[in-house]
Amino acid sequence: MTKAKDPAGLSLRLVAAKRLQAVLKGEHFAPLQAGDLADGRDRALANRLITTALRRHGQINAMLGELLEKGMPPRSGTFEAVLRLSLAQLVFLPDIGAHSALFLAVEAIKRDSKARHLSGLMNAVLRRAQGNSARFALLDDTLLLPETTRQKWESAYGTEAVGRFTDALIDGAPLDLTLREVDPDVIEALGATQLAGPSVRLETRDRPVDALPFFEDGRWWVQDVASAIPARLIKAQAGGSVLDLCAAPGGKTAQLCQSGYSVTALDSDATRLERLKANMERLGFSPLVLEGDAAKFAAPEPFDGIVLDAPCSATGTFRRHPEVLWQRSAADIAGRVQLQRSLFANAVRLLSPGGSLVYCVCSLEPEEGEAVAEWALAALSGIEADPIAPGELPGLEMTINARGEVRALPSMAPGGVAGGMDGFFVARFRRTS
Template identity: 70%
Template sequence: MTQRTEPAGLKLRLAAARRLKAVLGGEHFSPLGPEDLADGRDRALANRLITTALRRHGQIDAMLAELLDKGLPPRSGSFEALLRLSLAQLVFLPDLGAHSALFLAVEATKRDGKARHLAGLMNAVLRRAQAGSARYGTLDEALLLPARFRRSWGEAYGEAALQGFAEALLAGAPLDLTLRDDGDDLAAVLDAEPLIADSVRLERRDRPVDALPFYAEGRWWVQDVAAALPARFMELPAGSAVLDLCAAPGGKTAQLLKAGYRVTALDNDARRLERLRANMDRLGYRPDIVEADAGNFAPATLFDGVLLDAPCSATGTFRRHPEVLWHRSAEDIAGRVQLQRTLLANALRCLAVGGTLIYCVCSLEPEEGEAQADWALHALPGLERLPIAPEALPGLDGAVTREGYVRTHPSMRLGRGNAGMDGFFVARFRRTG
């Protein structure tokens, strides 16, 4: 009996559909690794399909509304994920070919027990999409951002910024690094562009991170240029005791150690702390690591500085995690606001009089940023604003607000590639009593 040969590309399509299905179900996106697909070229193609489907999610929603008269079938396994991947290929990745998009989608649907009865529907929908692909390819880019974010971000940042947000979503994020050692030619060896202070940007991403020069030697770590800003504003004397709350995976911990502080890195997740330990081992740093709840941690001795990178909606990271645009609800954000207030209150309790508190979030939501900082000033006795000067951010005109807060967003351009940065908010305070 002749053994049936599996169509070329089917394994790749099934792996991509599994990952996209998980993300559509609410999981955080992470690229497929060798454990998912052994072949590196297959992996790269699968990840390209997934990220295109996620970045174009809003436009694909509009297609689905037109192509599916009765909407998505309920309880249909991987049908939606396979359909979104194929629409992404047909309309936005024409270099991959239309035939494989249709053929592999139907074959993959047949192999899913919960979706195989929909193979005919898959074929019919994709043929309709193929016929209209030229029109679908010109869908309004306003669809890339959910309507509620377009409204709130338009009010907060202006309508002109929204076009930059859409461009940043499609372009994705470059690879930014923070250098452990200053004053050498490491940036040149990495073929990286200097940005701000010890942040550099790689314009080419043709190798895995761990294959870049001096990875094993721990001479740099991955950190978006915006995420690298808050720790630099601590500005305490070397040797000061600093608490890094919600510290994992450790980028800001490493910055604080590089600045010469005695650092306690705290997180409540054992697995995240293992990742922090591994990162610190590679970099050759030795913080005091504590597993505890940042909301009720009570140190024996108060700290000279506390950095709180609070859990947030993470909407500022949509260039690398486009799924946050569709996963975050108003209720989610309201819950995070309450958690942030609990953490801010305890961060102040951990701080010595005269000490510095840095509060930051990778969020574009004013409720988690500007409004949260204003709440802290009114609700937490003994706290005063310690403004950040515009001169602290050369080349980032407009990033420092009138109040002395820092607000970055993805349409702020930086560097030769004009690639921008994550959305971040930073506030600095002093404890007066």
């Protein structure tokens, strides 16, 4: 007897559910690649479903609270992931079609031995959701952020700014590149808009990054405009020795090499270092690449400059990684602060007198940014603040606060261009003795 063929669209739904389930369990989200789904259109749709479910996670939580009277069934395999994907489609992606959301959801969990007994519940919940889809589509945007996070950010940055954070969350992040040289021909070929300095932005793209013009020529690298700020702020003589701590995947390393410094790139992750090496080879740069623990690293000679891009909660990257909003706890952030202090203390030990230290985190949490800078000045001897002047960051002056630190926000328009930027904190220090 011939086995019945699976319905069209079921395969991508199963792959999408598996990836979303992993993220719901705490894994980092990475878009599906050709190895996951060979067909490009299927892959694009699956990624759209996943990212919509992640961006709308808080609003979908509210729907689930209403639709599941007894809560999420325990030990139910992919049931939650499939349900979230289907709610995202029904409510926020009406162009895909409601019928496929219901039919494929039921078919998907029938393929899961841990969830197939819930096919009736899935069908009933989604039919109820379909009847309320217009109302669900109008759920308040404040639900998009965890309540404690929203309150903390409103206190730090203001209600209006955080309102634009939620717009940025839904819109996602455009693709920013850093050019080796600001060349109008390259910018035109990329279809890009210049933001500030060598940073340009592609609002849309119809091909993979490695298929964009001048990729093989090494004329640019991928780097959010906010992430491109720290390396620009190092003060060292041309040819001076500069250490990039926690360097992978290498955007800041490339900037430092481009500036003519003698660069050492250190990271503890061997896999990420291989990616850094590949990036440097494509770009034609030759930093000294070392694997090691940044908190314990020692060098025979001190460095003239150090960029410390410390491991952090990464909440500033929520436009690309919306899952970080729901995966970070106060205890998690507190643990990262202790690591940041340890790395900072070692960076000061590695810095020569008069040397320049730039500390940065891709975090919107004041504990990991402003508070660490304040701690360093109070707890570590031999350093002083070296305020950043507006003239150092033309087009990005709005990111500089009254203390001469950078506090980039997703609500800001770099160079006056819409699309936001990652949340970033940057402070600069000088070794006095």
